[in-house]
Amino acid sequence: MNDLARQAQPVMENLLQADEAELFEKAGIRLRAIERDPSLAASFDPPAVYGEAQMGTLDDVRNLGRRIFKRWNREAHNLMCGADPDDAQGRKQLRDALGLGDVAFAAALTSVLISVGLAPAIATVVAALAVKRFFAPAADEICKAWTESLAKE
Secondary structure, three states, X not given: OXXXXXXXXXXXXXXXXXXXXXXXXXXXXHHHHHHHOHHHHHOOOOOOOOOHHHHOOHHHHHHHHHHHHHHHHHHHHHHHHOOOHHHHHHHHHHHHXXXXXXXXXXXXHHHHHHHOOOOHHHHHHHHHHHHHHHHHHHHXXXXXXXXXXXXXX
């Protein structure tokens, strides 16, 4: 695990406890806070707090979070599943982290997203959303296939 992933890991433990709506909200709040104070972008867990007067309605903030995820979800997919030789190192890092659990994988994904230009404050939330959407369902499918295999023995 590289240094960025190590820094992201404790943040991921907390973020993965949130549901998707909370994560979209958090992404939007963080982006709005970064617009006001760009120094917050470098923090894995910035002290960004919602304020309607500065950020707009909570629905607007959540929608912003959804748009951020939609944009970076595609990039994360390309990094994990693509074939670009420039991404080989990040792809290897992600695949190596697959067997280490959701927190380690999310931390590794955060690190790779940072390496392609996403601010740590946003990368942690995007990684948490990606893991919640794709990592846990994959584990469920693995268990389902495994159970079916055992039933055939």
